[in-house]
Amino acid sequence: MTTDERNFRSSYYEKVGCFSVEEKKSLDKLLQDDIRNLAKLKHFVYTYTVPAQQRSLLWSLIMGIMPLHKSNTEYVREQRRQVYEDLLRAVTVMRCVDLDSRSRDLVLYKMWLLENNRLLHSNIRAGAQADDNHFVEIVRTLLDIFDDEVETYWIAKEFYQYTRDLKKECGKLKELTQILLKREDIGLFYRLEKLGLFDINSKLLENWYITCFAGVICETMLVKIWDKVCGGAKKIVVFLFLELVKDIKSLIFDLSSQEELKALIETVKDKDGVIVNKAIKSWHSNNSEVEYAH
Template sequence: MSERNFRSHYYEKVGFRGVEEKKSLEILLSEDPVDIDKLSTFCARFSVPAMFRPLVWKLILGILPPHPSIHEFVWQQRTEQFNDLHRALKVMSAINEETPMSLCFLKMFLLEEGRLPLEEEKLPETDEHDLFVAIATASIEMNDEDDLESYWTAVCVFRNGRKMKDQIRMMYTQGILKKEDPALYNHLLTINSLERLPYTSWFNALFAGVLPTDALKRVWDRVLGGASRVLIYVALTQLLTHRHTLMGIGTPDLVSQYLQKMPLDMQKSSSTKPLNSGKRMGVT
């Protein structure tokens, strides 16, 4: 066993599994410029320590550039852009003190993209808007209600999610489920539920509004690092963990409703499995 492997094995035995990972991340972040590819690879393999997560996500998402020397300047520009958008909505009377922050973020995003209707009643309720609000709500919770951090994280994660190839992930999820649990697969197939599982919430919203915050952070670490296959594993974990309940549900609408709005204690029970155990299913 090499010296490095011995140290890693020792650290894991005594409960310091993340010691070397933390040191590696500190080295990566100290470089100028930061190697975004290496940083993404780290995120794809390991959960990011909480103290580094805000900076790591901003770098990977492109909110900040890889050159630390201009981070302060770029963040100031982001701040001014945020304030300008928020101020414009107030002038337009599109928001007020009672407007939920997630809805404020949606309108700011639409204004930035030139897609905000001038009249409030013409803002349609669409799946895309619901998706953004779900991501924004999760971002607000994960960033301890820091509006600036929350907005830019939500915008960039949403844009990242729009690139996801849902159809491919849906097919992989169904194929692996058929192999892992034929009885559950056949039940969902019989009640016409397989095609109506909440794939959008899973794969485009990256499980925002489905998983508790702590578990969601770890999933987003992997996805933002490029290991989006983990979404398939998390989807399968949801199905297999709750197979007993799902086997007793007879309609696709109730299946979808249960998987999206399961009680918090049930959410926790399905999110405590280590993400890397998805290797058994060949999806991480």
């Protein structure tokens, strides 16, 4: 069997939710070890697509939500649940949320504000409102991925912290975007530049990168990108953007403003995963070439 045929089959099996026996056995062993190996766990999410049923545990271990020592898992899980319930009870008693409403994202947001001592105090720090919006977008996406709201809350908090690193490196990521786009499609680059996407005062691309396209790409497909982010692959958001704009290139040339660009891109849900899969493939192919100093 040729390499291309193996790659095609592997890609197809992952798309329909099947994984190679070797990968599944490898992951099962990693999770069953008495002391899980953090480096190997990160390598797995960095290299492979994570099975949905094991994603929450795998992310929780990598993010430090759950302990690497297997014997301590149930104790720590119970402690996390108690903290969640205490926060939920507090915002309920304080009448900060309406538990009968369907705005579960806002409930978790209020709990997060309380935990960070910000619920009852105005925050005038520059950029605080934008940061809060980033957290809410992440929560909304995770609520559609995971069923357990306790684990969703803890994963949202830690994934948000991951995005703070992306925020710090947005300048480098935007620069890399321009370098790769000039190489791959100079005409598209000039069009996006004319729309002001790369202007120093434009926050549109930055917001997409910081939230890892939460609310833009369909959650069931976006989660494959977030697997890589959990493994430390910050630059993958650049490749997702490149594949996204190349996919709708003909429509972009009809636009006349950033507002129209934002509206267009946020309609591209990629429910069949074509854009996401191309982005992951391109990221793997270019990974060693586009490294920059951290």
